[in-house]
Amino acid sequence: EARAQTGTSAFTFDEVKAGVDETHHVAAGYDADILLRWGDPLFADAPDFDPANQSAEAQARQFGYNNDYVGFIPLEDSDKRGLLVVNHEYTNEHLMFPGIVKIVDDKLEVAPADKKRVDIEMAAHGGTIVEMTRQDGKWRPDRNGKLNRRITATTEMEVTGPAAGHDRLKTKADATGTKVFGTVNNCAGGVTPWGTYVMAEENFHGYFDGDLPANHPEAANYKRLGLPDSSYSWSNFYDRFDLSKEPNEPNRFGWIVEVDVMDPNSTPKKRTALGRFKHEGAESIVNKDGRVVFYLGDDERFDYVYKFVTKGTFNPDDRAANMDLLDEGTLYVAKFAEDGGMTWMPLVHGEGPLTAENGFNSQADVVIEARRAGDLLGATKMDRPEDIQPNNSNGKVYVMLTNNTKRADDQVDAANPRAKNAFGHIIEIAEQDGDFAATTGTWEVLLKCGDPSVADVGASFSTATTENGWFGMPDNCAVDSAGRLWVSTDGNSPEATGRTDGLWAVDTEGEARATSKLFFRVPVGAEMCGPLFTPDDETAFVAVQHPGDGGDDWEGFGRLSYYEDLSTRWPDFKDDMPVRPAVVMITKQGGGKIAV
Numbered sequence: 001e002a003r004a005q006t007g008t009s010a011f012t013f014d015e016v017k018a019g020v021d022e023t024h025h026v027a028a029g030y031d032a033d034i035l036l037r038w039g040d041p042l043f044a045d046a047p048d049f050d051p052a053n054q055s056a057e058a059q060a061r062q063f064g065y066n067n068d069y070v071g072f073i074p075l076e077d078s079d080k081r082g083l084l085v086v087n088h089e090y091t092n093e094h095l096m097f098p099g100i101v102k103i104v105d106d107k108l109e110v111a112p113a114d115k116k117r118v119d120i121e122m123a124a125h126g127g128t129i130v131e132m133t134r135q136d137g138k139w140r141p142d143r144n145g146k147l148n149r150r151i152t153a154t155t156e157m158e159v160t161g162p163a164a165g166h167d168r169l170k171t172k173a174d175a176t177g178t179k180v181f182g183t184v185n186n187c188a189g190g191v192t193p194w195g196t197y198v199m200a201e202e203n204f205h206g207y208f209d210g211d212l213p214a215n216h217p218e219a220a221n222y223k224r225l226g227l228p229d230s231s232y233s234w235s236n237f238y239d240r241f242d243l244s245k246e247p248n249e250p251n252r253f254g255w256i257v258e259v260d261v262m263d264p265n266s267t268p269k270k271r272t273a274l275g276r277f278k279h280e281g282a283e284s285i286v287n288k289d290g291r292v293v294f295y296l297g298d299d300e301r302f303d304y305v306y307k308f309v310t311k312g313t314f315n316p317d318d319r320a321a322n323m324d325l326l327d328e329g330t331l332y333v334a335k336f337a338e339d340g341g342m343t344w345m346p347l348v349h350g351e352g353p354l355t356a357e358n359g360f361n362s363q364a365d366v367v368i369e370a371r372r373a374g375d376l377l378g379a380t381k382m383d384r385p386e387d388i389q390p391n392n393s394n395g396k397v398y399v400m401l402t403n404n405t406k407r408a409d410d411q412v413d414a415a416n417p418r419a420k421n422a423f424g425h426i427i428e429i430a431e432q433d434g435d436f437a438a439t440t441g442t443w444e445v446l447l448k449c450g451d452p453s454v455a456d457v458g459a460s461f462s463t464a465t466t467e468n469g470w471f472g473m474p475d476n477c478a479v480d481s482a483g484r485l486w487v488s489t490d491g492n493s494p495e496a497t498g499r500t501d502g503l504w505a506v507d508t509e510g511e512a513r514a515t516s517k518l519f520f521r522v523p524v525g526a527e528m529c530g531p532l533f534t535p536d537d538e539t540a541f542v543a544v545q546h547p548g549d550g551g552d553d554w555e556g557f558g559r560l561s562y563y564e565d566l567s568t569r570w571p572d573f574k575d576d577m578p579v580r581p582a583v584v585m586i587t588k589q590g591g592g593k594i595a596v
Ligand code: FEO
Pocket: 089, 187, 188, 202, 280, 299, 386, 475
């Protein structure tokens, strides 16, 4: 199919040049200030970051590792006060701890973890809630904020919704099946219309080790989720991460977690009505009938796109009345038809194949094994669904599909149109009659990603897109207040694309549709998360995740790897400081809306 020939981008900024080096770059005329970095103290009494003498106690009072989702919740006097909420998806031991790495036969070897290290890792996971104040157009975190909070892999949480208290969630430590400690691998997320923070539990399988007892009934459930994976050593010190000792613990992860940020002592809730899978994000929109619709990706090759529609309606005048909206509603899984139509199929116990004959004895079983329910309904197997963003300005929904190099020629379909899809694509959904709760809609491919100058790639950026403007591997995204789409990426690298990850502005309307421009790029080894625009569009927050990550060419504390001639100590550039994931604040010099 031909690439669009025309179009002047609606985004007014001069593009950054794509490439790779040790630092970040933003479009000319903009400031990119480091707002919060791993280890920054979040409370008046929190210790300063001391990377050579880190402790779990200190880490639990400091900004966590690998910032991913970034959300903003306005407070009273909202152009000067707000809450920043940030997910800390995972930890990179080889970049965090000095002296644990050596090179053996050209390969990186990481020393086995002791309990102290595991405890620091657990404290570096989860999320951060921090008050910010704005002065002279720039936001600053407030260490004295009364709402400041760290959530970690040990924070007590309550399970609510259809799976709460079910036998499959009961453990030796919790006979009620309702009390879980911690959240892990919180990738993207969302802020609800009623001002709570939702965290998606993505690759939770990596924290579990050990073998299930023989013939255990969860064997097929866990296999479908890749459990166990044992990327971490937590099971050596905490039995609950060992399947042979606590076979039900993995059923207590893989959920959407909701946090009431206005009460720093509130118990976060795992909202099981939204299903259990490798949750990427949970962006939402208030439908015209007042129900709230959450779009949910399951980030795995050949897994599904979901949405959840609340039963109750949003009450803008009574925050308390909304606080349990996520416990009742309908979870749907998407089927993309070849003709551009689509169906949202309900995952409801007793309907269709979701019956006792197929092992679904209640709605609890349906949500615990949402993937298997989707399998039986014939949902469309997608190329790794990541962040999904509804757009209130035009009624559309954007689905980031990051890549799937394992799709074979005979597995290609209209919604996943490329075999060995290395660079991913973006689908645009139009719900029926602009009704986000509709069970039918239409869709089209907005963009096939990758280098459009390489014919074999089959990318579909408009011809107005420059050599800097194309990207691969869309991951997180945001829609600004003007309804414009911004896409951040995960997987560009000097080897794959000759460029780092970054933030691109993508036209969706008119003749410029499928034109893309590079606004910000990350230092070597990093991926780009966030992004998030404040309601006035005057500030963009982006999250630089795992800067300096490489692999097997390590030369010591804070050095990276894959890139032999490059190293970075971003953002401090000090010999005694490791590379540090950080949230960056972007503002226009002299003030004003971004890219307008
Ligand atoms: Fe954590 Fe799907 O990216």
